[in-house]
């Protein structure tokens with residue numbers, strides 16, 4: 001057996017029989033070049049096996065979807081709770097800010113409530129749409145977003161906030177107008 005045939009054996013080591021393996025082991029003891037070649041082969045094959053992507057476990061996608069759905073549901077419940085809290089708090093705030101006109105406000109309360117709830121539901125819907133658009137971006141990773149986008153998001157968010165405050169002030173104007181009509 002010459003050195004070249006042992007080199008060939010090293011490349012196909014997995015297919016060697018027991019006798020061939022023993023002969024190769026014997027040759028490796030005496031040949032530095034073959035030992036190095038074999039070491040390199042091992043490293044390369046390790047690189048291939050370790051760099052291959054691990055395949056997801058069965059049902060992984062379904063579980064992931066379920067988790068997303070569950071999270072979305074929780075978020076929605078939380079969001080609705082917060083919005084209801086804001087509606088109640090702002091209603092109380094509106095009532096207390098026009099404390100002197102309390103009797104007439106009490107008369108118009110159903111209309112005022114209906115009006116503000118309609119406004120808030122509109123905004124709830126809008127904000128929900130916005131978060132639906134933003135969520136995949138957030139999932140992809142905040143780090144991937146260029147800094148300029150933070151600026152855009154900040155402006156967008158301020159816009160939503162301003163519009164929301166505007167809807168409150170509109171409700172206030174509605175109350176004022178309503179109670180003015182009552183007193184005239």
Ligand SMILES: [Zn+2]
Nearest residue numbers: 003006031034
């Ligand atoms: Zn050799």
